Amino acid sequence: MCGIAGIVALSSHAGAPSREELLRMAGAIHHRGPDAFGVFAEGPAGLAHTRLSIIDLSGGRQPMSDGRYVVTFNGEIFNYVELRAELVAKGVRFSTESDTEVLLRSWVHWGEDVLMRFDGQFAFGIWDKREKRLVLARDRLGVRPIHTCIYDGRLYFASEAKAIFAANPQIPRALDPLGIDETFTFWSPVAPRTAFAGVEELPPGHLRYYDLGTTQPRERRWFQVTFPKAGERAFRGTVEDAAEAVHEALSRAVSLRMLRADVPVGAYVSGGLDSSLVAALAQRATKRFSTFSIRFDDAEYDETSFQRLVSRELGTDHHELLVRREDIARAFPKVVKHAERPILRTAPAPLFLLSELVRNSGIKVVLTGEGADEVFAGYDLFREGKVRRFWAKNPASTMRPQLLDRLYPYLARSPMAQRAMARKFFGRDLDRARLPGFAHAMRWQNALAMKRLFSREMHDRVGSFDAAREFLSTLPAALPGWSSLAQDQWIEMRTLLSGYLLSSQGDRMLMAHSVEGRFPFLDTDVVDLACTLPDDVKLRVLDEKHVLKRIADRYLPKEVARRQKQPYRAPDVLALTSTDAREYARALLDPAAVARAGIFDPDAVTRLWTKCTAGAGQGPLSNADNMALTGVISTQLLHETFVARFAVPQIQHEDTNSHIQLEAAEVSA
Numbered sequence: 001m002c003g004i005a006g007i008v009a010l011s012s013h014a015g016a017p018s019r020e021e022l023l024r025m026a027g028a029i030h031h032r033g034p035d036a037f038g039v040f041a042e043g044p045a046g047l048a049h050t051r052l053s054i055i056d057l058s059g060g061r062q063p064m065s066d067g068r069y070v071v072t073f074n075g076e077i078f079n080y081v082e083l084r085a086e087l088v089a090k091g092v093r094f095s096t097e098s099d100t101e102v103l104l105r106s107w108v109h110w111g112e113d114v115l116m117r118f119d120g121q122f123a124f125g126i127w128d129k130r131e132k133r134l135v136l137a138r139d140r141l142g143v144r145p146i147h148t149c150i151y152d153g154r155l156y157f158a159s160e161a162k163a164i165f166a167a168n169p170q171i172p173r174a175l176d177p178l179g180i181d182e183t184f185t186f187w188s189p190v191a192p193r194t195a196f197a198g199v200e201e202l203p204p205g206h207l208r209y210y211d212l213g214t215t216q217p218r219e220r221r222w223f224q225v226t227f228p229k230a231g232e233r234a235f236r237g238t239v240e241d242a243a244e245a246v247h248e249a250l251s252r253a254v255s256l257r258m259l260r261a262d263v264p265v266g267a268y269v270s271g272g273l274d275s276s277l278v279a280a281l282a283q284r285a286t287k288r289f290s291t292f293s294i295r296f297d298d299a300e301y302d303e304t305s306f307q308r309l310v311s312r313e314l315g316t317d318h319h320e321l322l323v324r325r326e327d328i329a330r331a332f333p334k335v336v337k338h339a340e341r342p343i344l345r346t347a348p349a350p351l352f353l354l355s356e357l358v359r360n361s362g363i364k365v366v367l368t369g370e371g372a373d374e375v376f377a378g379y380d381l382f383r384e385g386k387v388r389r390f391w392a393k394n395p396a397s398t399m400r401p402q403l404l405d406r407l408y409p410y411l412a413r414s415p416m417a418q419r420a421m422a423r424k425f426f427g428r429d430l431d432r433a434r435l436p437g438f439a440h441a442m443r444w445q446n447a448l449a450m451k452r453l454f455s456r457e458m459h460d461r462v463g464s465f466d467a468a469r470e471f472l473s474t475l476p477a478a479l480p481g482w483s484s485l486a487q488d489q490w491i492e493m494r495t496l497l498s499g500y501l502l503s504s505q506g507d508r509m510l511m512a513h514s515v516e517g518r519f520p521f522l523d524t525d526v527v528d529l530a531c532t533l534p535d536d537v538k539l540r541v542l543d544e545k546h547v548l549k550r551i552a553d554r555y556l557p558k559e560v561a562r563r564q565k566q567p568y569r570a571p572d573v574l575a576l577t578s579t580d581a582r583e584y585a586r587a588l589l590d591p592a593a594v595a596r597a598g599i600f601d602p603d604a605v606t607r608l609w610t611k612c613t614a615g616a617g618q619g620p621l622s623n624a625d626n627m628a629l630t631g632v633i634s635t636q637l638l639h640e641t642f643v644a645r646f647a648v649p650q651i652q653h654e655d656t657n658s659h660i661q662l663e664a665a666e667v668s669a
Contacts, residue, residue, distance in 0.1 A: 003032030011153030017046030028166035060098025075122030095667040142204030142498030188499030227486035234532035253523030258285040266290040271306030274369025280555035329581035371521035377538040385439030392433035572626035588636040
């Protein structure tokens with residue numbers, strides 16, 4: 001796990017990258033890899049790397065070169081041992097024990113076809129000295145990030161946008177109205193769009209080639225999640241057979257992620273099914289290991305009893321972090337700086353604080369349960385979509401909408417609390433039940449309420465852009481032929497998974513404190529298998545993740561294995577209106593500050609702030625108000641941090657804990 005960056009002069013008039021520029025880029029993402037720094041600069045190309053040493057601690061330094069190719073690589077190739085053995089059998093020689101060298105040799109031997117062989121989470125850049133060509137590639141589901149910007153004839157790329165801005169202070173820094181609009185629709189911009197104008201994110205499962213003489217890259221999608229046609233049974237076994245197949249694949253995935261590391265590996269335990277099952281399977285790969293959990297002093301969000309039950313059952317070295325509202329308030333500005341996008345929930349903040357505890361406990365790698373809900377249909381959205389489609393077959397029925405009562409029991413202000421209003425709300429657009437995006441459309445439409453906070457200028461800049469309509473125009477041609485559940489899963493993977501869960505709650509919060517997250521549910525074999533399973537193996541009537549519960553019955557207490565899903569959440573308005581947040585929140589939401597940023601209407605923001613501060617101590621506010629205030633404050637923080645007051649970080653050359661390498665590490669040709 002590391003940070004990557006680089007500059008390529010694509011036009012003849014553009015200056016060659018300097019070591020100083022590359023070191024500034026490395027300095028901006030120092031948190032991603034504090035163990036070593038490396039730069040390569042030769043002719044029109046320069047690559048930089050910050051290393052978090054996980055595999056082959058003494059070797060594997062980057063950028064790495066075989067003489068022709070130079071690579072800077074972020075992530076892990078979990079099946080590198082098997083790929084190495086295959087290459088050795090073909091006569092390829094290795095100089096290190098690292099997965100970086102396996103990536104480099106594999107690219108030389110198989111070219112871009114090797115991407116389909118990788119079981120990993122990665123983003124990398126490879127410079128071909130002979131052909132004067134750069135290739136950038138990103139893993140299947142977007143676990144690891146890579147951003148790009150073309151400015152004044154140069155390509156800049158980096159794990160995080162802040163490194164691009166650090167390289168050249170002349171690069172314009174502005175929030176992208178369409179990226180902000182998408183965030184207030186999907187919770188995140190959808191790659192290639194980002195929150196910053198002129199900065200793109202390489203979409204998951206894509207690669208790009210940049211050749212000298214042109215600023216137009218060649219891009220192709222090398223992977224896309226697919227499902228069988230509706231009615232086809234790609235997996236022909238019983239539910240018991242499915243449970244056994246998933247058990248074997250998931251056990252393999254957990255074992256790989258536990259054992260393919262030369263440092264201790266821990267695990268997050270939220271108290272829910274997904275992380276608890278991962279921890280239980282991890283126990284089979286090692287005798288004893290560390291687990292980490294978040295506690296809340298707000299009872300509505302706290303899952304301590306379940307976390308401790310799992311820890312006692314597994315016998316782990318358990319670490320707990322008690323998070324209070326004021327802790328979230330104090331951490332929130334740093335969280336936004338690392339997320340590099342507005343966030344509509346404060347949930348990333350406790351995870352930011354938890355990764356600090358992990359690092360201070362001497363652990364560099366943790367396993368988490370991310371991806372299980374998307375891959376095995378765990379979200380309430382999937383259940384809600386199923387109920388509404390069932391209701392749509394007989395809209396006059398008074399019995400079918402009663403199934404809605406089984407949704408959202410964990411919310412203090414559940415939409416089901418007022419039954420008549422709930423039926424009216426969920427009964428909208430039932431005539432569109434067969435259209436792609438039906439299950440998500442209601443949420444996207446509800447986001448329009450938050451967009452009423454936008455300024456006139458922002459509305460003018462967004463114009464006729466419709467985020468949902470544009471996204472739906474990019475759906476795979478085969479998607480309408482899939483089952484409704486498969487369609488819902490694909491859309492959730494393409495929007496929420498990569499842009500929010502694996503970024504704002506995943507990679508960015510972990511790497512803020514130099515911790516690598518590994519996600520067994522996103523293992524190549526696990527995902528491929530899950531996509532072939534019949535819908536009723538994943539969502540059995542309204543029992544979400546049914547197949548995982550069958551596996552969990554073997555390892556976990558019934559209270560956890562069969563526990564009703566409670567999504568991970570944290571206090572929003574209650575934290576952001578607390579004493580510790582009010583000073584910076586008031587400054588950010590001052591009408592003059594709001595007007596300077598230009599995104600929101602100052603009067604509308606003042607009304608929202610007044611409503612939230614007046615109501616915060618009088619019971620829970622609506623979900624819409626929670627999201628709106630969090631989104632406004634985080635957007636204002638984003639503008640303040642990156643547009644108004646961006647500071648170029650400097651690498652600390654005197655840091656004796658880091659190795660600074662000013663040439664590519666050479667391996668035998």
